[in-house]
Amino acid sequence: MHGLNPQQRAAVEHCDGPLLVLAGAGSGKTRVIVEKIAHLIASNRMPAKRIAAITFTNKAAKEMRERVAKRIRGDAAEGLTICTFHALGLKFLQIEHASAGLRRGFSIFDSDDSTAQIKDLLPTGSKPDVIDAVRNLISRAKNACLSPEQAMREARSPREVEAATVYDLYQQRLASFNAVDFDDLIRLPVQLLEADEDRCLAWRERIGYLLVDECQDTNDAQYRLLKCLAGPRGLFTCVGDDDQSIYAWRGANPDNLLQLGTDYPTLRIVKLEQNYRCSNRVLRAANTLIANNPHEHLKTLWSDQPDGERIRIWECREAGHEAEKIAAEIQFIAASKTAPWSDFCILFRGNFQSRALEKALQLQRVPYHLSGGTAFLDRGEVKDVLAWLRLLANPDDDAAFLRAVQAPKREVGAGTLAKLAELSAHAHMPMARAIENVGALKQLPPRAANALDAFSNLVRGLRAKAQVATPAELVREVAERSGLLASVRAQCKDEASFQRRKANIDELADWFEGGRGAGPGELAAQLALLSHADKGDAGNQVRLMSLHGAKGLEFRFVFIVGLEDGTLPHEASIDEGRLDEERRLLYVGITRAKERLWLSHSKMAQRWGEVLRLKPSRFLDELPGAEIQRDGADPVADAENKKARADAGFAAIRALLEG
Ligand SMILES: Nc1ncnc2c1ncn2[C@@H]1O[C@H](COP(=O)(O)OP(=O)(O)OP(=O)(O)O)[C@@H](O)[C@H]1O
Numbered sequence: 196m197h198g199l200n201p202q203q204r205a206a207v208e209h210c211d212g213p214l215l216v217l218a219g220a221g222s223g224k225t226r227v228i229v230e231k232i233a234h235l236i237a238s239n240r241m242p243a244k245r246i247a248a249i250t251f252t253n254k255a256a257k258e259m260r261e262r263v264a265k266r267i268r269g270d271a272a273e274g275l276t277i278c279t280f281h282a283l284g285l286k287f288l289q290i291e292h293a294s295a296g297l298r299r300g301f302s303i304f305d306s307d308d309s310t311a312q313i314k315d316l317l318p319t320g321s322k323p324d325v326i327d328a329v330r331n332l333i334s335r336a337k338n339a340c341l342s343p344e345q346a347m348r349e350a351r352s353p354r355e356v357e358a359a360t361v362y363d364l365y366q367q368r369l370a371s372f373n374a375v376d377f378d379d380l381i382r383l384p385v386q387l388l389e390a391d392e393d394r395c396l397a398w399r400e401r402i403g404y405l406l407v408d409e410c411q412d413t414n415d416a417q418y419r420l421l422k423c424l425a426g427p428r429g430l431f432t433c434v435g436d437d438d439q440s441i442y443a444w445r446g447a448n449p450d451n452l453l454q455l456g457t458d459y460p461t462l463r464i465v466k467l468e469q470n471y472r473c474s475n476r477v478l479r480a481a482n483t484l485i486a487n488n489p490h491e492h493l494k495t496l497w498s499d500q501p502d503g504e505r506i507r508i509w510e511c512r513e514a515g516h517e518a519e520k521i522a523a524e525i526q527f528i529a530a531s532k533t534a535p536w537s538d539f540c541i542l543f544r545g546n547f548q549s550r551a552l553e554k555a556l557q558l559q560r561v562p563y564h565l566s567g568g569t570a571f572l573d574r575g576e577v578k579d580v581l582a583w584l585r586l587l588a589n590p591d592d593d594a595a596f597l598r599a600v601q602a603p604k605r606e607v608g609a610g611t612l613a614k615l616a617e618l619s620a621h622a623h624m625p626m627a628r629a630i631e632n633v634g635a636l637k638q639l640p641p642r643a644a645n646a647l648d649a650f651s652n653l654v655r656g657l658r659a660k661a662q663v664a665t666p667a668e669l670v671r672e673v674a675e676r677s678g679l680l681a682s683v684r685a686q687c688k689d690e691a692s693f694q695r696r697k698a699n700i701d702e703l704a705d706w707f708e709g710g711r712g713a714g715p716g717e718l719a720a721q722l723a724l725l726s727h728a729d730k731g732d733a734g735n736q737v738r739l740m741s742l743h744g745a746k747g748l749e750f751r752f753v754f755i756v757g758l759e760d761g762t763l764p765h766e767a768s769i770d771e772g773r774l775d776e777e778r779r780l781l782y783v784g785i786t787r788a789k790e791r792l793w794l795s796h797s798k799m800a801q802r803w804g805e806v807l808r809l810k811p812s813r814f815l816d817e818l819p820g821a822e823i824q825r826d827g828a829d830p831v832a833d834a835e836n837k838k839a840r841a842d843a844g845f846a847a848i849r850a851l852l853e854g
């Protein structure tokens with residue numbers, strides 16, 4: 196345990212009762228979790244297989260696994276669970292599926308599937324914002340662990356009544372498809388556990404000690420799951436920072452941190468005050484900014500790192516200019532400090548902001564990795580394979596059937612599918628089962644019936660294969676035998692673009708952990724849980740990600756773009772007076788920087804063909820003047836600056852060459 200400060204050590208050694216580590220950014224909270232896992236195992240307090248550490252994203256889970264692997268040698272860590280709340284919920288349901296009314300191989304509907312169902316249940320022609328509102332209300336009810344009946348009882352406005360009605364129908368659909376949605380992965384375990392003390396005891400036998408990172412962003416359902424699993428003895432360590440609560444919009448409730456004290460009177464609270472991550476200027480700027488939020492107890496973080504360079508604030512003409520400046524600066528610093536690309540990170544508020552950055556980085560040949568864009572998982576061929584896997588695992592999954600049967604296109608048109616939907620609804624069976632029924636096929640046009648029959652045989656063959664193949668084999672087999680690969684080839688203009696799309700399918704195969712016969716359901720479930728921002732290995736590339744996706748990470752050089760009123764803080768947050776959360780978001784961004792930080796904003800933007808004048812973010816005025824250096828949007832000064840930097844860059848390269 197050497198290298199920990201006394202507070203960290205106290206947190207690691209407190210093993211017999213509930214513990215909350217409440218501390219600011221970069222103070223070593225996540226490090227405490229890793230050390231504590233090692234300590235629990237090494238001191239024989241708890242075998243690895245009875246320890247579960249919960250992280251906020253799969254990426255964070257992967258990182259923690261790597262840190263633990265470095266920390267614990269040999270096989271002592273075998274059986275340790277490190278995953279997200281959702282993955283834990285999935286594990287629970289895979290074991291307890293029968294009690295939840297699910298059959299083995301149940302599907303997880305992603306948010307597109309859920310939206311499609313909700314849209315279908317609302318009156319035809321409902322506007323997207325109505326669909327969104329209803330979806331959010333249903334999600335909120337689920338996060339509060341309300342059943343449809345309870346949601347109906349609590350509904351106040353006509354919209355809430357409508358949402359509760361749809362919620363009821365939506366659950367019936369999910370049940371008939373043998374499917375759950377993301378929210379159910381938490382809600383159902385909570386329901387089952389709260390209703391059955393014996394089941395709680397059994398699970399506490401399985402999970403003897405819980406550790407939760409980023410606890411400020413748990414929602415109410417997750418908090419209840421934590422309580423059920425930890426039991427009255429409260430064998431857990433939660434770590435969090437109320438100043439980094441940035442998911443209120445998704446139902447996160449930072450008051451859960453306080454609630455822990457009420458629910459567990461013996462809760463021990465440890466505070467950490469030394470920041471080990473940021474240069475002192477960066478840290479002072481972060482402290483000053485966050486002091487503008489209301490606090491009961493202001494945490495003051497200190498650091499014994501050097502002051503470092505001033506924080507740069509760049510005023511740019513527009514987003515393209517901003518992106519160019521950043522790309523040039525990265526080139527310059529990478530060359531002059533011989534820093535790898537992976538030391539740089541560019542953070543933005545909204546995904547639309549990444550386009551200008553990508554363009555500039557490409558032009559200047561800076562390799563980058565964009566996470567957060569669901570780009571990979573949204574690619575057609577990837578979604579197609581996923582639909583196939585789901586259908587192989589779960590014949591009742593109509594959403595997967597509808598996608599797979601058209602991937603690739605076969606002689607089954609929309610009219611036939613509508614007719615089939617009608618027939619199967621009539622017969623109370625899912626579509627994939629209906630086509631195995633000769634009577635149903637006879638009522639369809641012969642060519643379509645033949646195509647469906649062949650499809651059905653194919654599914655059967657692949658299902659058998661799934662029992663014995665490795666995940667990678669299965670993915671490739673599906674791509675080949677379904678005809679997907681051939682159809683992708685036919686769509687591509689040249690070999691290069693075919694190889695690029697084929698590479699997506701190969702990459703998909705690489706994503707899966709798990710050995711032979713893991714089963715398509717397990718695979719599809721794993722993939723469904725890989726939410727945005729999650730694919731780990733970006734290699735030696737500049738990282739581009741949203742501020743939300745940057746939680747818990749650290750980089751030597753950090754750029755935050757778009758510091759304009761309306762972007763950060765976001766327009767809707769200004770209108771609705773939710774500035775505190777936006778300020779926390781910027782606080783998260785600033786505290787990612789270990790060495791240097793740049794904040795930039797544009798004077799103008801093109802939106803919908805109109806030129807808008809932008810105002811610098813009000814948060815810039817809240818930063819301490821002494822830590823800042825402002826650079827203007829003056830083209831002449833810019834050009835001079837650029838030339839000076841180019842000269843310096845050349846000098847640096849020359850120096851390198853000369854050894
Ligand atoms: N006692 C220590 N001595 C030296 N370095 C430390 C110590 N504790 C933590 N660190 C380092 O400080 C950095 C931040 O630690 P960590 O990521 O655990 O902080 P955190 O509190 O989880 O931050 P965040 O709030 O951003 O999630 C890491 O690089 C970590 O290795």
Ligand SMILES: [Mg+2]
Nearest residue numbers: 224225408747
């Ligand atoms: Mg952390």
